[in-house]
Amino acid sequence: MWTDQVTTAVQQILLGIIGLSSGVAVAGGLFSFIVELGVIADFADRTHTGDQILFYEDCVALGGMLGNLFFLFRPALSALFPIQTVLLVIFGLFAGVFTGCWAMGLAEILNVFPVFMRRTRIVRYITVLVVCTALGKGLGAWLFFYRGW
Amino acid sequence: MTRRDNLTLYMKGDRDVEVKKQNVTLGDILSMECTDKNILATVKSMTVLKIRSQKHQRYVISVLRIIQFIHEKYPDLTIENLGETDIIITYETQKTPAAAWHIVKIIFVAVVTFCGAAFSIMAFNNDVDVTRLFGQIYEQITGQESSGYTILEISYSLGIIAGILIFFNHFGRKRFTVDPTPMEIQMRLYENDIQTTLVENSARKGEELDVDGSGNNSGPADPAGNHRS
Numbered sequence: 001m002w003t004d005q006v007t008t009a010v011q012q013i014l015l016g017i018i019g020l021s022s023g024v025a026v027a028g029g030l031f032s033f034i035v036e037l038g039v040i041a042d043f044a045d046r047t048h049t050g051d052q053i054l055f056y057e058d059c060v061a062l063g064g065m066l067g068n069l070f071f072l073f074r075p076a077l078s079a080l081f082p083i084q085t086v087l088l089v090i091f092g093l094f095a096g097v098f099t100g101c102w103a104m105g106l107a108e109i110l111n112v113f114p115v116f117m118r119r120t121r122i123v124r125y126i127t128v129l130v131v132c133t134a135l136g137k138g139l140g141a142w143l144f145f146y147r148g149w
Numbered sequence: 150m151t152r153r154d155n156l157t158l159y160m161k162g163d164r165d166v167e168v169k170k171q172n173v174t175l176g177d178i179l180s181m182e183c184t185d186k187n188i189l190a191t192v193k194s195m196t197v198l199k200i201r202s203q204k205h206q207r208y209v210i211s212v213l214r215i216i217q218f219i220h221e222k223y224p225d226l227t228i229e230n231l232g233e234t235d236i237i238i239t240y241e242t243q244k245t246p247a248a249a250w251h252i253v254k255i256i257f258v259a260v261v262t263f264c265g266a267a268f269s270i271m272a273f274n275n276d277v278d279v280t281r282l283f284g285q286i287y288e289q290i291t292g293q294e295s296s297g298y299t300i301l302e303i304s305y306s307l308g309i310i311a312g313i314l315i316f317f318n319h320f321g322r323k324r325f326t327v328d329p330t331p332m333e334i335q336m337r338l339y340e341n342d343i344q345t346t347l348v349e350n351s352a353r354k355g356e357e358l359d360v361d362g363s364g365n366n367s368g369p370a371d372p373a374g375n376h377r378s
Binding site: 008011012014015016017018019020021022023024025026027028030031032034035036038039040041042043044045047048049050052053054055056057058059060061062063064065066067068069070071072073075090091094095097098099101102 | 331
């Protein structure tokens with residue numbers, strides 16, 4: 001009986017260590033991915049609010065922490081969170097904006113556009129390409145949800 | 150003019166200068182040093198650029214053009230440039246944008262980054278199926294079925310919090326070390342990229358204010374790829 005308790009304690013500690021270190025590793029990886037793509041620096045620059053960059057970092061940090069808590073403890077939290085449509089619309093809209101910028105940020109870092117334009121020797125009507133990419137992504141996302149893929 | 154040989158004027162400029170008046174003097178865009186204080190004062194007050202239109206504008210000026218300009222007045226002066234070779238002059242009209250609009254923009258970015266980060270972490274957890282993985286790890290170690298709310302989930306959440314704080318190096322105004330935060334670095338890199346692009350665009354279009362009119366920095370980097378077979 002006594003050994004059983006020790007075993008359980010050791011197991012719990014081991015699990016705790018695994019969880020803690022995987023959390024730190026995931027946070028480091030995911031958030032450097034978010035920041036290094038430069039999406040948020042882009043937002044700050046575009047809106048001329050570069051002085052608020054520390055505040056934006058706080059928002060990212062808070063979003064990451066709360067989002068993770070929500071994901072893992074969803075059923076337990078749903079009693080606390082009477083999720084209303086308004087809240088969902090807001091979250092969906094802004095998460096969509098972010099994801100869209102993120103996807104294009106990734107394309108930018110990987111030099112997708114310059115490479116293609118150079119290979120195909122397209123120098124004009126680049127705006128058309130940008131609009132088409134945006135429409136294509138929007139249509140793709142809609143199709144994905146509409147068909148329930 | 151008296152003999153002024155052996156006189157050297159040192160100048161240093163930033164790559165991006167914001168001006169608020171329409172008559173841009175050399176002193177506005179460069180910091181300078183010369184042993185002859187009279188020359189220094191005159192050169193500093195020389196008008197290098199007259200901005201005609203009132204609206205927000207941007208010019209790129211080559212340091213060669215500035216040197217030529219000073220040489221027109223002081224042909225014997227030796228000029229040493231210690232700063233950038235191309236200077237971006239941005240003319241900003243003095244109007245301050247409405248504070249309310251500024252706050253709206255800040256809130257917009259804040260909400261986007263918050264929702265985006267929350268969505269990203271959830272998408273990641275979903276993508277790698279953290280719930281199932283934790284169940285498997287739990288079963289592997291304890292031999293029992295996971296309830297879904299074990300120490301793994303709790304410690305993982307704590308780990309996420311710790312990892313984010315370590316990575317961003319601050320929370321609120323409290324910094325953990327004196328290093329700049331990753332976002333500040335990213336912001337500066339982004340500004341640098343923009344400045345480089347502005348200078349090169351303007352040189353390529355021949356709009357840069359330079360000594361021989363066209364761009365002087367079309368070096369080995371051939372934009373059209375003509376060096377290929």
